[in-house]
Amino acid sequence: MSPPDDIRDLLDDPSGDEVAELEHVDELLRSVDAPPPVPAGLWPAVNRAARRERPKPRRLRPYRVVVLTAALVAVGFAIGYLVTGTDGSSDLDVFDHITLTAVPGAPANAVMEIDVLPIDDAGNWRLLAQVTGLPPLAANERYELWLTQNGETVASCGLFTVDEAGAGRNVWFNAPYLFRDFDDWTVVRVGPGGKQGAPLLTGAVTAPV
Amino acid sequence: MASAVTPQVPPPSPVQDTTPRTSDSELLVRVARGDINAFEDLYLRFARPVLGLAQRLLGDPSRAEDATQETFAAIWSSAKSYLPKQGTGSAWLFTVARNSIIDRARERSEPGVGDAPDTASDERGPEERTKVGWVTWQIHAALEQLPPNERDVIELAYFGGLSQSEITEQQRLPLATVKTRTRAGLARLAPLLEEVHDEPA
Numbered sequence: 001m002s003p004p005d006d007i008r009d010l011l012d013d014p015s016g017d018e019v020a021e022l023e024h025v026d027e028l029l030r031s032v033d034a035p036p037p038v039p040a041g042l043w044p045a046v047n048r049a050a051r052r053e054r055p056k057p058r059r060l061r062p063y064r065v066v067v068l069t070a071a072l073v074a075v076g077f078a079i080g081y082l083v084t085g086t087d088g089s090s091d092l093d094v095f096d097h098i099t100l101t102a103v104p105g106a107p108a109n110a111v112m113e114i115d116v117l118p119i120d121d122a123g124n125w126r127l128l129a130q131v132t133g134l135p136p137l138a139a140n141e142r143y144e145l146w147l148t149q150n151g152e153t154v155a156s157c158g159l160f161t162v163d164e165a166g167a168g169r170n171v172w173f174n175a176p177y178l179f180r181d182f183d184d185w186t187v188v189r190v191g192p193g194g195k196q197g198a199p200l201l202t203g204a205v206t207a208p209v
Numbered sequence: 210m211a212s213a214v215t216p217q218v219p220p221p222s223p224v225q226d227t228t229p230r231t232s233d234s235e236l237l238v239r240v241a242r243g244d245i246n247a248f249e250d251l252y253l254r255f256a257r258p259v260l261g262l263a264q265r266l267l268g269d270p271s272r273a274e275d276a277t278q279e280t281f282a283a284i285w286s287s288a289k290s291y292l293p294k295q296g297t298g299s300a301w302l303f304t305v306a307r308n309s310i311i312d313r314a315r316e317r318s319e320p321g322v323g324d325a326p327d328t329a330s331d332e333r334g335p336e337e338r339t340k341v342g343w344v345t346w347q348i349h350a351a352l353e354q355l356p357p358n359e360r361d362v363i364e365l366a367y368f369g370g371l372s373q374s375e376i377t378e379q380q381r382l383p384l385a386t387v388k389t390r391t392r393a394g395l396a397r398l399a400p401l402l403e404e405v406h407d408e409p410a
Contacts, residue, residue, distance in 0.1 A: 010388060010391055010392045018396070021396075022392075025395050025398045028344075028348050028402055029348065030367065031344070034364065035257035035260075035261045035352065036260050036264055037257075038256045039274065045278050049278045050248065050284075050285035149294075152292065194235075194242075194244060194247065
């Protein structure tokens, strides 16, 4: 349905580039059909349909879990044997250790130490972190640990808080990802509504898995 | 406060009255983290564009509603695959919606999107329909960004065929207010539609 011509009167008032811009909008609006009304019952149906689905992060596939676990056991035995001459089973608990340090502008003494523990039965890496030196949070704020690609935060490992001194001990995370997909670890502050602040801590992804 | 802390789930977000508006990309990143409030915000922004695309491609309002449900379920489950550097949130959502709707058309084994017609037809082919669908999607999505009072008068004029005077009567507003809102809405749409492309970016 075409709009009455009197709408064009509105376009004659402005001058210069604005006329061209409004005429472009006018032309586009005339070229399309009306968006349909959305039935009131559609959102509950969409909500139910979505809840039947679960977000699907890129998870470690079962065969990879088996291969990685076998590789870790083999490496652990080899290192244990070479270093101690025993089976060295107590050395298998930590697969990797990551240190995130302060970026310029963050408190210089801020640091997060993460132990990457072997994959659990659900196929997730378990991460155990200790953090110190972060600025204390307001009640509606959190910190969030991310994996990044090309400077973008793309895979969240979880949210956490710190005490009044800016420290957190024994903070557990899950990482259901292949680390080699990512460039860096980073910690950002998250405000109300999920608004992300600038990175505070960063460290390179080193694990080749 | 105890020194031991554990990962925490963020508190429910309040009703969004965002100033400035949260970008589609930001909402998708939050949806990827399982944020149902962000998912609802995306639905409010894109329900009409998705439903409109489904109606154009499927031609049946009932099937279009089913396809819209499936599209949003697909958005919820696959938002992790969206990478902001690869394009706008709106373009990613269009691609997900188009694929979901085409899948539905094919699953039913009925003549639909992507099927070659048996006989020559004046109707647009799948590629042309997708191109038109992308342009329409951008325009419908831009309308969702307008304040409701500006969107209402523009839609009554362009899609309802009402003159400014008729809108004045229907909305019980002074004529000057109707004109001001219409012009403000058109001006607000101008930068949103400045770079309407034939293909998703």
